[in-house]
Amino acid sequence: MLIITLLISSMTSYFMNTYNVVIDDSMIRNMMQTNMKESMDLLSVKQVLYFIFFGLLPAYVVYKSPIRYRKLKPELLSKLKQLLTLALMIGVIVFAFFKYYSSFAREHKPLRYTANPTYWIYSVGNYINATLTSGELVVTPTGTDAKVVKKEKTQPKLVILVVGEATRADHFSLNGYKKETNPQLKQEDIINFPNVYSCGTSTAVSVPCMFSYYDKSSYSFKKGLRKETILDVLDHTNSISVLWRDNNSNSKGAAIRVTYEDYKTSHANTVCTDDECRDEGMLVGLDTYIASQQGNDILIVLHQMGNHGPAYYKRYPKAFEKFTPVCETNQLEECTQEEINNAYDNAILYTDDFLVKTINLLKQYDKTHQTAMIYMSDHGESLGEKNIYLHGLPYFMAPDAQIHIPALVWANDSLKNSFNLKELDVTKKVTHDNLFHSLLGLFEVQTEVYQPKLDIFNATK
Numbered sequence: 001m002l003i004i005t006l007l008i009s010s011m012t013s014y015f016m017n018t019y020n021v022v023i024d025d026s027m028i029r030n031m032m033q034t035n036m037k038e039s040m041d042l043l044s045v046k047q048v049l050y051f052i053f054f055g056l057l058p059a060y061v062v063y064k065s066p067i068r069y070r071k072l073k074p075e076l077l078s079k080l081k082q083l084l085t086l087a088l089m090i091g092v093i094v095f096a097f098f099k100y101y102s103s104f105a106r107e108h109k110p111l112r113y114t115a116n117p118t119y120w121i122y123s124v125g126n127y128i129n130a131t132l133t134s135g136e137l138v139v140t141p142t143g144t145d146a147k148v149v150k151k152e153k154t155q156p157k158l159v160i161l162v163v164g165e166a167t168r169a170d171h172f173s174l175n176g177y178k179k180e181t182n183p184q185l186k187q188e189d190i191i192n193f194p195n196v197y198s199c200g201t202s203t204a205v206s207v208p209c210m211f212s213y214y215d216k217s218s219y220s221f222k223k224g225l226r227k228e229t230i231l232d233v234l235d236h237t238n239s240i241s242v243l244w245r246d247n248n249s250n251s252k253g254a255a256i257r258v259t260y261e262d263y264k265t266s267h268a269n270t271v272c273t274d275d276e277c278r279d280e281g282m283l284v285g286l287d288t289y290i291a292s293q294q295g296n297d298i299l300i301v302l303h304q305m306g307n308h309g310p311a312y313y314k315r316y317p318k319a320f321e322k323f324t325p326v327c328e329t330n331q332l333e334e335c336t337q338e339e340i341n342n343a344y345d346n347a348i349l350y351t352d353d354f355l356v357k358t359i360n361l362l363k364q365y366d367k368t369h370q371t372a373m374i375y376m377s378d379h380g381e382s383l384g385e386k387n388i389y390l391h392g393l394p395y396f397m398a399p400d401a402q403i404h405i406p407a408l409v410w411a412n413d414s415l416k417n418s419f420n421l422k423e424l425d426v427t428k429k430v431t432h433d434n435l436f437h438s439l440l441g442l443f444e445v446q447t448e449v450y451q452p453k454l455d456i457f458n459a460t461k
């Protein structure tokens with residue numbers, strides 16, 4: 001037990017010290033759902049040294065320690081003596097400084113998240129409790145009454161929903177960032193939402209929550225798995241085709257029952273270089289898919305690799321390296337703030353290009369469809385402010401950078417006019433909770449689970 005604890009704790013301490021992350025149950029969920037490629041992005045020499053000096057060496061000492069086993073009674077007695085002495089010492093210390101300790105614990109709640117190894121052991125228990133279910137997983141149908149009722153006879157709808165990865169609102173120049181990170185999007189007629197917040201601080205929480213029937217306050221991993229998602233509701237109408245393409249990890253349970261295509265490897269993705277498959281590869285062949293849907297409404301979800309860290313410099317082709325010098329290591333703390341920002345911002349430039357390529361694809365269907373692109377990131381990212389890196393902090397203590405996300409909508413004139421989108425109030429606070437009902441509204445789906453109040457497109461209807 002001691003050896004296992006030492007080995008794991010050496011790794012948790014590496015990640016805590018390097019990126020200032022918290023090893024809680026959602027971080028463990030991230031680790032369980034990660035793939036080899038993502039892990040290799042994180043691997044470093046420092047990590048191996050941590051493992052050797054804080055894991056293997058002490059574990060070896062434990063392994064070599066002679067253990068003297070006594071008879072049951074003397075063993076129990078000696079253990080009891082030890083325990084009582086310890087309890088007494090702790091009691092004296094706590095009571096002598098009770099006032100100090102009680103206010104300290106209240107003022108510094110996050111401190112317990114950094115206790116190693118107790119917190120990760122506690123989190124493993126939490127994770128198991130929140131994940132494993134006894135018996136068969138029963139999925140409750142949702143919105144089975146759904147049907148499309150169009151208020152006027154219009155062309156079929158073609159909507160592409162881009163789920164972004166780890167982009168933060170304040171690094172989009174559309175939101176006022178000082179560096180021009182959206183040079184192409186700004187040329188388009190974009191409806192930008194500057195005030196959008198995520199459901200979680202990691203992909204494993206945010207993505208299933210975005211598509212879930214539950215809102216942020218009532219969502220949990222288990223509940224999410226047991227209830228059909230918005231994609232299922234759209235599918236129930238029998239007149240909306242749903243396709244999910246993934247260049248990130250997977251749909252985290254959101255697209256289990258709809259058509260799902262993996263674009264992470266060169267099997268499907270035709271735009272790959274040395275292990276890295278580009279988001280724009282997901283656009284290839286969509287015309288064939290769209291043509292085969294014969295007048296159905298269509299929702300295509302594209303799950304981006306986007307700004308997945310810490311190796312931001314790998315997330316864009318060289319041509320997008322406009323901001324230099326860049327941080328070319330996953331050891332973010334070895335780079336200057338400027339180098340980290342540059343690499344991260346270049347990756348946003350590439351997303352800017354990807355989104356405009358998506359819009360250009362939609363423009364080809366201007367005559368035949370009502371078209372729209374919705375872009376929404378899954379969560380934000382810390383880039384070293386107050387020494388915090390990456391994402392995944394517990395929501396209540398997460399900085400704005402991890403939860404304030406960019407989101408925008410592009411639509412062709414036909415769709416814009418029938419929804420009166422020019423009148424939208426974009427300054428209102430929007431969250432991932434709005435996505436479920438906004439998709440229902442956009443596709444004009446009637447169902448008992450639709451809440452017009454949460455539909456961002458409804459405000460002007």
Ligand SMILES: [Zn+2]
Pocket residue numbers: 165166202203204378379
């Ligand atoms: Zn993510």
